[in-house]
Amino acid sequence: MVHVPLGVSEKFKGKSGAGLFGDVMEEVDWSVGEVMRTLKENNLLNNTIVIFTSDNGPWLNFGNNAGNTGGHREGKGSAWEGGQKVPGIISWPKLIKPGTVSNKLLSTIDILPTLAEITGAKKPEKK
Known part of the structure; x- marks a missing residue:
């Protein structure tokens, strides 16, 4: 969650090059992408x-x-x-x-x- 206190998983820690906030944003972006991918794979995206x-x-x-x-x-x-x-x-x-x-x-x-x-x-x- 992009809210203090900030926390990021090890998978994204130090990956963005933009500090902790950037790392959190990268993880949020990835997470939303996973939800969207799952909706698409299950033919639910069009009407969600x-x-x-x-x-x-x-x-x-x-x-x-x-x-x-x-x-x-x-x-x-x-x-x-x-x-x-x-x-x-x-x-x-x-x-x-x-x-x-x-x-x-x-x-x-x-x-x-x-x-x-x-x-x-x-x-x-x-x-």
């Missing part, structure tokens, strides 16, 4: 929604073990863009063309009602 995002920006007081904001101001715990704007990747090959980029505003608070609507599940009575 995979959502990869973060809850907030980097924890800047942890220096090189925090990530970066991609040029935005501040980080975790702030109301500035660096604390709020995070990358989001959604894969659903059945309905989303690979490589699609959207600059529309969305929030992780939208995930539950969207998935409930897609699956026909009952939405919670209390918001």
Whole structure:
């Protein structure tokens, strides 16, 4: 997990050339790749929604073990863009063309009602 305290398996320790944070990112990337490969091998990828995002920006007081904001101001715990704007990747090959980029505003608070609507599940009575 890309969160302090950082931890990485021996398989990825020292492999990225970008310190501990880079090693953790390499392992996360590999892990997601394994999930995607397994979905594909089992013919489940086309109709599976995979959502990869973060809850907030980097924890800047942890220096090189925090990530970066991609040029935005501040980080975790702030109301500035660096604390709020995070990358989001959604894969659903059945309905989303690979490589699609959207600059529309969305929030992780939208995930539950969207998935409930897609699956026909009952939405919670209390918001």
